[in-house]
Amino acid sequence: MDLEDDHFHDECGVFGVFGAAEAANLTYLGLHSLQHRGQESAGIVTSNGEQLFVHRGMGLVADVFTAPVIDRLHGDRAIGHVRYSTAGSSHIKNAQPLAVDCAHGSIAVAHNGNLTNAARLRDELEDAGSIFSSDSDTEVVVHLFARSRGRSTVDRVAEALDAVEGAYSLVFMTPSELIAVRDPHGFRPLCLGKLGEAYVVASEPPAFHLIGAEYVRDIEPGEMVVFDETGMRTLRPFTDRKAKKKFCIFEYVYFARPDADFGGISVYQARKRMGRVLAELEPVKADLVVPVPDSGVAAALGFAEASGIPFELGLIRSHYVGRTFIEPQQSIRHFGVRLKLHPVRELLEGKRVAVIDDSIVRGTTSRKIVKMIREAGAKEVHVRISSPPTRWPCFYGIDTPTRDELIANRYSKEEIARFITADSLGYLTIEGLHRAVGGSGYCDACFSGHYEVANTHHEQRRQLPLVGV
């Protein structure tokens, strides 16, 4: 259930196109397709081969860009970015793509991920005289690029990335080149497409489908793809060639769109299989299988198929929930959840209900949902979660609560069931999740605590940064 206040949040989506008329407009549409990866700010940088043109703003893609703005974003190549962020750093200064002038000319970059050694690098760069205008990791990469003595853009990007650790799917653009690169572990997705003669890159394949482009393949962990006037070429610039692939398994659980696929594995089908395995590991006696929409639907279909219990859309999702809503002064029970989900009483009344959700973060939303279903007449409410307990924070680009706030970090399954007032609670196991998704080379640190790259994210910066209001 993606209630804004109680879920993991992806930090962004990136897009790039090289060699297409209407590059700005295609990027606008591509970002629209990636809107679920970030609703806080959006930005596009285009190039006409000589100069970069930039527009960024707070809000949804459709609000940030108007037709006159798109018209002023000249050129046949573009990169774009959508961003989610926690309240503290929600500010225009952190909107991307970041674009600056430096000794090597203008450069722009859009970033999905999180650098684990950004704080240390930032301190070092500041000591060397750099100034920082944002809170974002990405500015570190740009500074490293600017200071690089590499002889080509490619050399300079490679040199900059050799210094950083952590997760990144990056799209760079100079007036003449577009470069897409994925960290050696491939934590975050990045895909390659083709639109006629033009090349396209995006966080997820559905961005290609909207604009009529064709999905070619995932960009590989540690791969750098360079587009320029001579065409496309692919490089392996990283010195650490032994890095293991560690693709974020939570993309399959929740982040990615169900119509996406990565590495030949369909997100929708993976979710269905999670439901099937869940039904096998945590069977339930119930009259109905009801998903928490929209993220729980595919898993619930799998659960229903495997268990033979009928699937029903017993919770309806509202289409009209905006950002701000006037709350009544008198308390309405479960108000926030009620605005977003509506129980179908006629289905639930007197029934034993198996509710399928993708994850439990703090537990407060699950508790409201269970209570709402029970008030709608359900006799029993059994919660089944299509992923393992989330016990650990993510340092690779996902916005998670602190460990203390993660209910599964502090309480047993039975205690959580009591807290959310469920008659029973079942999770998928880590092994079950891997089995459901299939393939290999996944990061499951949020479930297992096995971090591939040391986390230095919590290191305190030596000073309080400036605050945009």
Add this chain to the structure above:
Amino acid sequence: MDLEDDHFHDECGVFGVFGAAEAANLTYLGLHSLQHRGQESAGIVTSNGEQLFVHRGMGLVADVFTAPVIDRLHGDRAIGHVRYSTAGSSHIKNAQPLAVDCAHGSIAVAHNGNLTNAARLRDELEDAGSIFSSDSDTEVVVHLFARSRGRSTVDRVAEALDAVEGAYSLVFMTPSELIAVRDPHGFRPLCLGKLGEAYVVASEPPAFHLIGAEYVRDIEPGEMVVFDETGMRTLRPFTDRKAKKKFCIFEYVYFARPDADFGGISVYQARKRMGRVLAELEPVKADLVVPVPDSGVAAALGFAEASGIPFELGLIRSHYVGRTFIEPQQSIRHFGVRLKLHPVRELLEGKRVAVIDDSIVRGTTSRKIVKMIREAGAKEVHVRISSPPTRWPCFYGIDTPTRDELIANRYSKEEIARFITADSLGYLTIEGLHRAVGGSGYCDACFSGHYEVANTHHEQRRQLPLVGV
């Protein structure tokens, strides 16, 4: 498929509350629950027992009302309205509730429905010296009220309504009274609820659930319910006591929320039964049953259950489609549909797909959907519609195209199948629809052409009305 440009549109939702603190805020929430019935304008009128307070605006409920506006809407009683309208009369002057001063004091009214003799009454009223500030039928009712010599508000409302014909679920408010009334045929819904000591009325029961109120019953065709300081009383003011109940069956097919029920019949369950009957009447050899979300989901579940063909969410609906969208200059195939629906290729590829939708209006959207599914790899696309062919316009409060634009009015089933490029097409029969819904006393004029009340809607007004721009 509720693409804005190719579907029937309901013309409104109404709400009222009497005797509750925060009446304005409850109405705001109630209107939010009814937002699917009208997204063009919204309005609330409150009363503190002495005076009416009015606010109306163009747009969604959450945009029209801000906290300071809600604060200025004083009193413990309120009525509200959401409205859809075609482009021509989309203007603030037609936003409701309508509120005026007249000899009997201030009165406000919110209307769902359409009067079939409004043009004639308007001409008569103008001849008697009345002026009209809007295009809406509702202003006719207010003039009749103002001119009534009835001795009480109830008498005046009854006298006014005796003169009008057609469909109306109306909520009136004077400083001291709130009156809810439904036309003798009960074309449009209107329900009664209770919130502690306060009374609530609304077009659909889910509006009660959001605010924690209890659904009591439907207000009956021809019933007038009066709320004032002495409590609630119910009247049967209409002289024509032989009117047959004619509740709009399309509320079950499409308009109402799936979590609503009317007369003890659940909308969700009725839709599932439509799918079941459809599977029986128009069987198909297919690998998957795929609904056009969101309106086709329940019918598709019924179809899948009855046919034994697996149900899959093969089309994903976007949550981020706003009102305006910048279209690319170069044509992207099926652009409008692509923005709103995304095919899950991994499900559809190589499959025989049974697509379930609730209705076909002009056929152009269905055609785009079929083509999009086929481009996503489907081997066969079979379209099944959970209602009969819509061949006739509605004169009772639904915004429909002209007869000529209704594809089912001009073409056979086979011709329509060819137009939408489907391998086969099947509709529910009228009899099958009635069987699926159950009960009796429905208006099915849009399918059958059997109009209970003569249509004078097409009568040309004798002059061109003024135009808001």
Add this chain to the structure above:
Amino acid sequence: MDLEDDHFHDECGVFGVFGAAEAANLTYLGLHSLQHRGQESAGIVTSNGEQLFVHRGMGLVADVFTAPVIDRLHGDRAIGHVRYSTAGSSHIKNAQPLAVDCAHGSIAVAHNGNLTNAARLRDELEDAGSIFSSDSDTEVVVHLFARSRGRSTVDRVAEALDAVEGAYSLVFMTPSELIAVRDPHGFRPLCLGKLGEAYVVASEPPAFHLIGAEYVRDIEPGEMVVFDETGMRTLRPFTDRKAKKKFCIFEYVYFARPDADFGGISVYQARKRMGRVLAELEPVKADLVVPVPDSGVAAALGFAEASGIPFELGLIRSHYVGRTFIEPQQSIRHFGVRLKLHPVRELLEGKRVAVIDDSIVRGTTSRKIVKMIREAGAKEVHVRISSPPTRWPCFYGIDTPTRDELIANRYSKEEIARFITADSLGYLTIEGLHRAVGGSGYCDACFSGHYEVANTHHEQRRQLPLVGV
């Protein structure tokens, strides 16, 4: 000094054009020229000969109208309106032109003035079945028109106006005709102009100058000018042919633009003469004559010339004062005045200053100005007012405080001088004002209490009207 919170306010400006391409745009410019007469709402109604097109909104002309709106206001004839209003009735429902459909077709009207028998007429009309959507007097006129049995538009307008009393300069428009009419006393201005073959009417001649039109003459008290396809004709429809001309003398004192003239008398020159007469009647020993800008400038020039005391712009007016301003929590002395006026210390320091303003309403603003000048170093501050004490409210279209709030109604000149902390205070006499303006036939009721038309404005309406929020 036209501080918004402490001055008389004119209630509107009207404009009309007949027979010109770009009628909407010309009206937009004309209203811009009349913006000083009303900053609260603006509206334009156009006609293409068959139908009326309407747009109204709250705010300044340049905010209410955008290029796309102007483009949708079709036709070669138009009327427009700008409006000021007190807080209570500041609402879109009162924005003008008022436009309705009635038995005689569509009609729109823009009104400057105030009807003294509107409350009674409204009660009578309501008793006859009329409904009222606004608080404005103008709606009464439209109802009378709609109910008229007159055979032509002219007859109906004449019949309607025969029933009303008070002040009105009105511009009516039907699809085919435009009618400008001034009440028999001619309280409020209305002028006739010519733009090539097209006719123009406006509250003040500068509206003609902006659009390149030529000022022809004032429309006379009791005159009705009709424009239609056959050209222009002028009528004298009123039965009361003995009405005395009573043009508002305060238009010369303050309301009208200095570059306007009425009846051959230049507003600028009249103000200069007020200053001259004032210097003669209330001489002062001073080193400087300083106007309160902008309204006091011309009078101050006249005062300086007549007295031989040097004129200096010792108070500078800010160009950047918007509607809303964040006030500091800690009190800044004379904050409101400081935002709008800035003393030139170098001029004022150690000087005896004669400050010239056009009027004193409540005295609070004058007090702040005097104190501010003294704090800037002035040794003496002598206030001279270029009009007589304003002791009486206006019932003819000016928004004035109640009698109790008018300082000159309750206190002597000496007491007022003490209140505003001036070393001396001098007013023009009523006789002096008439002498300065020249000509005859003026209403000076706000100074003299001699009301030509009985005031029934204070009559309580029998009920509380509805309130827009």
Add this chain to the structure above:
Amino acid sequence: MDLEDDHFHDECGVFGVFGAAEAANLTYLGLHSLQHRGQESAGIVTSNGEQLFVHRGMGLVADVFTAPVIDRLHGDRAIGHVRYSTAGSSHIKNAQPLAVDCAHGSIAVAHNGNLTNAARLRDELEDAGSIFSSDSDTEVVVHLFARSRGRSTVDRVAEALDAVEGAYSLVFMTPSELIAVRDPHGFRPLCLGKLGEAYVVASEPPAFHLIGAEYVRDIEPGEMVVFDETGMRTLRPFTDRKAKKKFCIFEYVYFARPDADFGGISVYQARKRMGRVLAELEPVKADLVVPVPDSGVAAALGFAEASGIPFELGLIRSHYVGRTFIEPQQSIRHFGVRLKLHPVRELLEGKRVAVIDDSIVRGTTSRKIVKMIREAGAKEVHVRISSPPTRWPCFYGIDTPTRDELIANRYSKEEIARFITADSLGYLTIEGLHRAVGGSGYCDACFSGHYEVANTHHEQRRQLPLVGV
């Protein structure tokens, strides 16, 4: 005449306050007082002693700042900035104060002026690895600060400023210190004030008056004033101690508010003396002296006094001209000027008019004004300019057209008179201007071409910078 499209533009105003409750609000008011120095963007940075809080936006001060924003700008010290800019670089990225994090912590800076060696320094900094996010000179200063090895904030600011050349009045703020500094020539103004125990700095003294602060003195050329917890101290950090004072004489001619004074010389009085000297050097036979408001008023008063010709406000300035205005398709003569200035026909008709303006840039506006006055009936129009011909561009913080666009650079006085269709034209001489202002140490390069600091402004940057759209 300050028509936006045809005048010199000042590039900014700066403000700072240290040690006052409501620092953000006082800065907001101070910026309002300086609004005439820049209407394009506004910004405030505050400090609570530990952290900086930043808000910037495009537009007027009153639009950029709302009460909730002011509330989030915590602390008892603040700096602020208003900015004008030419179209090309009109973008949020150039809004000030600039605020960054660097090795020395957070620092913010607000700048009025222009650095003549910025392009070279920027290239050098980029070569050393710096990245630039804006076009502004100011970012160069911040980079120099960040790279300084100085041991204190003061040392680092001094080191940074030793490298730059040109014009600057700067206000820096770190969490704990506020520093105001003026370049050794003192091209641009900067003043010191006191508000109770708090210190205030501002571009012009009227900013002090609005907030109730006291003007203490001008900060001297080459002076650095430091405010911290220990109070205020003043330093002379520059190594070039022989710099000559070169205060911009155009501040007296046009930029500064008439109620400002610098170095004991009142702007208003200086303008009056310009008028007096002009009357002596370029006498005219005329019936009226008419200023082009508002900037020409004081000079016109001086001209009238010296010449004995009556002063009249023959041109009225509109208060309601916003940024955007819908132009009519059919040409209205002198449209732009007509919107802003209105001739008083009754004054001008048949008269010989001496029109006083402060300067002529391209000549196009003057031409429109002369024609408009003549069309209003003037017999002769004699133009007198209260400054010498502007023949040279400014490199010290004023936005001027290129030399080729300056009419006085290419044409003789007689040719200009013909172009603007004046019967005669007279300018002040350079000597006359100096005499009128009095004192010494002025930069008059825009008149004389005597540049004190070499201009490298025209140096082409080696690459096209990125463009915000």
